[in-house]
Amino acid sequence: MDKIINKYLQLLLLTVLLVSSAQSQRMPLYLKAKAPEYILSDSEFEVSLLLRMFDLNADEIVLHILTSDAVDLRGVKVNGKQKIFSLNKSGRFKKSFDIRFDLKDNFTNYESFLNIGLNLISAKYESSKIDFKVDYVKNKKIIRTYSADDFGSSEKAINKVNFNFYKPQKTPGKSILLKQDSEIKFSFNDKKETSNFLVEFWGRIDNPSDKFLSFINGSGKDTIVSININENKILSVKDIDKIKFIKEYFVSKNAWYHFSLFININNSSADIYINDDLILSIEIGSAFVVNNFEVMFNNSSAGKIEIDQLKIWEFNNTPRLSLANKNYEYYAADSSRLFLNLSFNDENQIRNFNSAEASLSFKGISFKNSTAPIFSRAPELNAYLYNGIYQLEWKNNSRKDADYFELEKSIDGNNYKKIFETFASNDPEKIYYFSDHKDVSNDVIYYRVKQINKDRSFVYSVSLKIGQGEIKLFNLGQNYPNPFNPQTTISIEMLEAFEVDIYVYDIVGEKVAVLNKGVLSQGIHTFAFDGSNLPSGIYFCEAKSEKSTDVRKMILAK
Structure with missing residues (x-):
């Protein structure tokens, strides 16, 4: 293991030990469990445990791994070596997998700790959990037992998963x-712009892998950072000098992870995210050059690496936009340009190319059906009140996947009944409607749309809670045209006569125009907005009454 990885792991261990030592007066042990966020049903996955003991006044300890029928234990490794375990019945949980440790062999001093890897398999359930219990044994008798319930929530000596x-x-x-x-290599050839940019993809890495992903500076071909998975399944990094922030991250086999690299040219920094976590922030310096900047995937091990949804952006948004949309195939990013978008669905389009602006090459690749957690978008449900009748409407946000919709209703937010069904259309402008009489017998009612996809999977819209005063009094339309230069028209549909104020604000919240102030009658009203005296940029039109507010984004492009 090279010096950088050793230094990284030493820093990680030191952090754990310092935290543990500070709590040792009230905590007899420390057991930290880490698991993947996305787990395929009916498949194997891994959980990492870090165990450290403080009270050594015992002969052995027994670690109980408590599970339900939704999870089964297939194997255990302790510090990289196979460990025998036994299966017993448990009370609150259906199964207890027990692992015994001789303290003389495993915990020789106060500084000792164990790295335990659990190989598990999920059943066909939607959710489950595992809990842990530790027995102290002396002279073959249990003298003390600890579980997560024995510690306060702030102590976190043992965590459930x-x-x-x-x-x-x-x-x-x-x-x-x-x-x-095998390898994939992308590089910019002659790119003069100095925009920020983002590289994002879904990856699945089955085995420890050295430099499976590298980002290489165009100036002198120096490696900015390379990412590895070490033998403990901890993500580590190489080839870096100026670390601003680093966080250890466990990577399970068979699990998918979303990787994002955001390079901020103005700040001369690079941030790497996995799923929603920032795991590395480094300084790249003023010597960074976009020309010949290279992204390289490389598998030098005997294991397998899967890549899906590879995107490279000229990205002028916050990276949080990428993270919020990571589970969807497409998303819009204003002021950004999608430079490369590879979903790998059409094998004929996956080929080497070398243009004036960029080049892409593949070596030794093959294709397979993806199991990445990419889901169809749920419809967005809205409700309006017309003369005592709820007008419910929604749009199809996933035309490629959706087969039909079911509108459901509930009076308690838990038990829903289907009240309407309709097939999905391929028309991108189609709006689906249903009218339902106001339910005066209940203070609150709930609606949601269930989208059934062609593969029989399904997604739900966000539940719409409707109570007294919660129905919108108006519907603010999107301005047209948008973007505009310099004039645009804004329409508002008043569902009832009511007092409403309509303002236009710039991006920093300064009011730049008053379109209406006072009562508007029931019906459709239009207002003209002239941006002749305003600079190009993003503006917001806000319609506000005592009971509701609506906002539309407008782009003035001169």
Whole structure:
């Protein structure tokens, strides 16, 4: 293991030990469990445990791994070596997998700790959890037992682990498979712009892998950072000098992870995210050059690496936009340009190219059906009140996947009944409607749309809670045209006569125009907005009454 990885792991261990030592007066042990966020149902996955003991006045300890029928234990490794375990019945949980440790062999001093890897398999359930219990044994008698319930929530000496399993949809299509000695390489050839940019993709890495992903500076071909998975399944980094922030991250086999690299040219920095977590922030310096900047995937191990949904952006948004949309095939990013978008669904389009602006090459790749957690977008449900009747409407946000919709209703927010069904249309402008009489017998009612996809998977819209005063009094339309130069028209549909104020604000919140102030009658009203005296940029039109507010974004492009 090279010096950088050793230094990284030493820093990680030191952090754990310092935290543990500070709490040792009141905590007899420290057990930290880490699990993947996205777990395929009916498949194997891994959980990492870090165990450290403080009270050594015992002969052995017994670690109980408590599970339900939704999870089964297939194997255990302790510091990289196979460990025998036994299966017993448990009370509150259905199964207890027990692992025994001789303290003389495993915990020789106060500084000792164990790295325990659990190989588990999920059943066909939507969720589950595992809990842990530790017995102290002396002279073959249990003298003390600890579980997560014995510690306060702020102490976190033992943590429970919750699992959410998912079934893959057909939405992601195919992924690309890198076996040993395979690689993908992308580089900018002659790019003069100095925009920020973002590299994002979904990845699945089955085995420890050295430099499976590298980002290389165009100036002198110096590696900015390379990412590895070490033998403990901890993500580590190489080839970096100026680290601003680093966080250890466990990577399970068979699990998908969303990777994002955001390079901020103005700040001369690079940030790497996995799923929603920032795991590395480094300084790249003023010597960074976009020309010949290179992204390289490489599999030098005997394991397999899968890549899906590879995107490279000229990105002038916050990276949080990418993270918020990571589970969807497409998303819009204003002021950004999608430079490369590879979903790998059409094998004929995956080929080497070398243009004036960029080049892309593949070596030794193959294709397979993707199981990445890419899902169809749920419809967005809205409700309006017309003369005592609820007008419910929604649009199809996933035309490729949706087969039909079911509108459901509930009086308690838990138990829903279907009240309407309709087939999905391929028309991108189609709006689906349903009218329902106001339910005067209940203070609150709930609606939601269930979208059933062609592969029989389904997604739900956000539940719409409707109570007294919660129905919108108006519907603010999107301005047209948009973008505009310099004039545009804004329409508002008043569902009832009511007092409403309509203002236009710039991006920093300064009011630049008053379109209406006072009562508007029931019906459709239009207002003209002239941006002749305003600079190009983003503006917001806000309609506000005592009971509701609506906002539309407008783009003035001169």
